[in-house]
Amino acid sequence: MTVDLQTEFQTYCAKLPEMIVNGHDGEYVVIRESQPFHFERTYEAALNWAYDKFGLERFFVKKVTEDFAAAHFTRDLG
Structure with a gap:
């Protein structure tokens, strides 16, 4: 089974400027579907x-960072 996290990643990208302005730079966000x-x-x-x-x-x-070099991790739910 492939886990599709495209919606969550798109939400992250769309909300990134807002999250940074609101003081969350350097923190870790939990996103489910289209909602932070x-x-x-800490992670x-x-x-x-x-x-x-x-x-x-x-x-x-x-x-939450503007540095997209950060690694992405998920676990296989299959």
Whole structure:
């Protein structure tokens, strides 16, 4: 099974300027579908929050940064 995170990544790109202006630069955002839900200071904290909130449902965690060289991670849900 292929996990399609295109919607979440598009949301990240669209909301990035707003998230930076609102003081979230350097934090990690949890996005589900087309909604940024939560911000944390560490990847681990964001991931833990997302698992508590969404369980094994699809979600996206990414560092809020203008540097697109940052790595993307997902786990195989298949």
